[in-house]
Amino acid sequence: DALRTMHQIRAAEETIGDMVTAGRIRCPCHLTIGQEAVPVGVMRHLNAGDRVFGAHRSHGHYLALGGSLDRLMAEIQGKDTGASRGMGGSMHLIDMERGLFGTVPIVGATIPITVGAGLAAQMDGGGAVAVSFFGDGATEEGGFHESLNLASVRQLPVFFVCENNFFSSHLHIGLRQPHDSVSRFAEAHRVPWQRVDGNDVVAVADAADRAVTAMRAGQGPQFLEVVTYRWRGHVGPRDDLDVGVRRSDDLHTWKLRDPIGRLAAALVASGVIGPEDSERMRADAQAEAQKAWDRADRDPFPADEALLDRVYGGRRDAAQVREA
Amino acid sequence: DALRTMHQIRAAEETIGDMVTAGRIRCPCHLTIGQEAVPVGVMRHLNAGDRVFGAHRSHGHYLALGGSLDRLMAEIQGKDTGASRGMGGSMHLIDMERGLFGTVPIVGATIPITVGAGLAAQMDGGGAVAVSFFGDGATEEGGFHESLNLASVRQLPVFFVCENNFFSSHLHIGLRQPHDSVSRFAEAHRVPWQRVDGNDVVAVADAADRAVTAMRAGQGPQFLEVVTYRWRGHVGPRDDLDVGVRRSDDLHTWKLRDPIGRLAAALVASGVIGPEDSERMRADAQAEAQKAWDRADRDPFPADEALLDRVYGGRRDAAQVREA
């Protein structure tokens, strides 16, 4: 199941990557290939009522929450049937029914917003949690620190999940920070933290389980640093071998730690699945992704009115009508 | 000498406080009475070429650098003879000749600016340092963290001096942060730090000496947390006993740790000064402050043209002239 979802995410993104290469996508797509274990490991411990926020690299978060593949493909194509009704594209995904409350590309922007969802959860008193996915680069934004302090001092059920893939765009963390682990910030703000191998879905899931359990018990915020690596470039399907000194060697090493391959091997070894099952899942996911793309391709774009009708709530204002 | 300067700062601020009470000052004045040991202890290890920045509570930083008492009093009265030519008042002081490069009331604002002065010092290569004075409240601004990271990753000669007086306006640090010591942030950003009794001028001076020496030797930034307490209210001469649970008890305790009284006692005990000397210094400083106030009182206000003439460099633009 975790394996199937990871295959689904990767297949979806490989299809998206191909479409970018084929010039059929204009909107910027940040692929999470290589990091699939993180969303899959964390989401498995979330319930209805929990709220999740992401950033620019969030196809995986959307799909791991059970978001519709069709609506993802439609959104990337700017179709009215998309997750954000064609208004947001790859970098602005939402699916409130499944708990995805928003992903946006301004680095670090959703971290304080997640703290607010944690505040809401605390006021609701139902034991729900708020989860923020962000990258190592986001820890350089001041808002990240303000958020940790606010969640810590008010003991809010906020789960800070940092996907440390050592890169912010073209820059390795060694050129941006004095140390390559970001858990030190959780320590400073007195937020309990764990640091795990982000390419081991079981390790991620266990850590998430511990964190979420503590939060539901009212023990305040938690921080999880998952160490991982993105196989593709910062944006699009290229692999950015042109940036960063050690990028190409590292990439080679990390591909040997493929989260999908590792889980598959473990499941085969323990006899849970047969030797061909993983490959079959991959092929199915691949076909599914292609079908979803083709279906979305036939969907309509938003009507022209959407441009002004979706700015404010309800029907247009007197003021707006006059403008239009 | 340190004693005389501390007396000068306190006397100046008591005079200012009286003038506020007397309704002769309109601009907001944040008094540092009780914290005099910090600027005095730190500045004694600075040289020409070093650059200092402060915040809203900076009369002490200005005077400890040897700034003119007359120009301070004139600035607070909005006179053209003031440190900022009457354009800034108590919260915006500058004296570039003596190394005070600016103090402003937006909390945390001068911290990244000081990092830039450190960058300049590093480029100059002359072993100068940049010093930022700020309070515990400023550590809650994201810009503070961005600044520590930037100074740390580029190993800039920036001296972060946090005057931790446990209060940000009306709020005790216990209501704003999970822990009452701020050195944990320096640790997180890998900036070497010290934490000292801010009411012991010798302890402050020794710590500053160690830090500045290391910076001049090219060892990167340093952080100093000085633990102290302000006797007066957040702004003006009142003592704000109406805020904070423990404020009144604490105030009593801290007054027993008067930095001036402690240094005077030590100097008397070691025979450096006579038993009456400190009291005489106080009286002289008092008289000096009053004289400075009266002199400034007779100074002229800026001419009306100053309002538009001081916006941009050089003479007014064609555009501006036409506006005026």
Next chain:
Amino acid sequence: MTQVDKTTPYGIAIREAFQYLLETYPEAFTIGQGLWSPWYVGNSMTDLDKQFGKDRVIDTPVSELATTGAALGAALCGYRPIVIHPRVDFMLLATDQIVTQAAKWRHMFGGDVAVPLTIRGIINRGGEQGAQHSQALHSWFAHVPGLRVVMPATPGDARDLLIASVLCDDPVLYVDDRWLYEEEEALGPIVELDLREEGPRRLRAGTDLTMVASGYSTKLCVEAADKLAESGASCDIIDLRVLNPIDPQVILESVQRTGRLLVVDGDWSNCGMAGEIVARVAETIPAALSAPARRVTLADAPAPTSGPLERLYYPDTDNVVTAARELLDGPDVRFGDSESTMRRWGT
């Protein structure tokens, strides 16, 4: 108003709105700096924390960005937060959350996401506080599609427009001004207005000159109109109230009648609200203008601290009266030799 009616000061009217909201709507709460302080936001929120508890009236660390973002997050989850910034100047540290997040969230996600967030930015200036404790910048925020901007000039609006802002499902920037807190008005019962129906309002009917303003500047216009009335000039005063989106109809109809337009604004001139009003007229009914439109705004400089300069910097009633007189006594330029008008009005 007469001695007998009970009147309410602007600051207290704001407090009454909070009281009403916190009593009536469990999803309403307020968060920001100074909310547990006896003096931080004047008399506009006194003891709300004692009355409604520190979990619904939340004081915060000095973290404008995270505080604003947190309020936005709670709003997305169905709450109706009012985030307080005791000074607009401090609020600027939260620009990204206000302008790039809150204002865009609904549109960016398809139009169905409600963002019932109210951001209260207080204009707190003068008193020799200087350049960093004085900014208004409502023109800035009115520039941003998706962000409603409200600026009450009277105690009644201070109360009812705050309630309307909080009940609105869009992000609203509510800008009040400390200089108005002592203004008094006899208030009727609270009415829950639909903010989308609210817009500029004629405060006073006149025939010779149209004055347009918002917030404290509206007060200046009313005072100026009184003085001008003595010399027989009758002014039509339009209080903007809602700066974005703007509905210019009342203004256009007024200028249509008076032929003279004076806009007063406590913000800077270049790309400001005053210029916007002038532009609305010039792009619809320029022929109605029988004299050049006129702006009275802040001087084109940061706020000084020195008393005498501060008096030059902020427009006062006399500045408005003078500008109005020049407009009224100015030549009718409808068929005008506009060379001379350039000399005359170009300054």
Next chain:
Amino acid sequence: MTQVDKTTPYGIAIREAFQYLLETYPEAFTIGQGLWSPWYVGNSMTDLDKQFGKDRVIDTPVSELATTGAALGAALCGYRPIVIHPRVDFMLLATDQIVTQAAKWRHMFGGDVAVPLTIRGIINRGGEQGAQHSQALHSWFAHVPGLRVVMPATPGDARDLLIASVLCDDPVLYVDDRWLYEEEEALGPIVELDLREEGPRRLRAGTDLTMVASGYSTKLCVEAADKLAESGASCDIIDLRVLNPIDPQVILESVQRTGRLLVVDGDWSNCGMAGEIVARVAETIPAALSAPARRVTLADAPAPTSGPLERLYYPDTDNVVTAARELLDGPDVRFGDSESTMRRWGT
């Protein structure tokens, strides 16, 4: 321009300015996100780090506020930093340092403090990037006294106005637009301009209509003017170049002659630069307007991602042509029945 001259694209012209500044002025350096990247800021700074070293061409963590503040601090110490924000949207996280610090520092400290800081904000929009990767907001920054705002429309200005900005002792926001990087022009030798002497410039002389714009919008006007010329209409095109402080003279003189004003701006309308230009005319020479002034700006919405909506959102040459035609064919309203004009132009 003919095939034979060697022409320089806008993006390369910017790089030439950096090259000149870093070679000529030891106190010049540049800092910002992406400066060690092969692709971050297009072709406008390629390999400067290799040429001048990573100590004068500094890439940074994702910390817009601290990076901008640091550049300001270095400027106070006598350096001439150019801080780079690859997108205006990201720059908004540094609003406090730009607007409340850099713009006010000189005035606040008596007028003698030089602040030779240049902030380069790149407008990077379109390409279905959406609401958070598209903002221009030059109108915002032009609103702030103390901050000079420059917007080059041509390769020559992209080069020489960047140099002038860096050599100026005041903080300057230099706004360039990725959509212009491939525009070519034959450049003469570099000239060091005094920014205080620079202002709006007539790009093309015409008699029927005054078009005012800046940056990419100026390009739209030039293209539109070509199309309009085919139908015999002759346009006077004014490129603003310096948005704050503004010198309106060239514009006023032009409208004086043409009687018709069309302002095109790639920013939003409410309290925007387009309205400011209209207001300048209406408050000085309204009688010169023989037709209502006209604005062409972004739609009043956040930027959408969907291709078809994106095409509606951003003004293009055809929108400018259409607006111009309506202006030219519109009734002369100088003596006009402005009721009908309201219906006609109020939309």
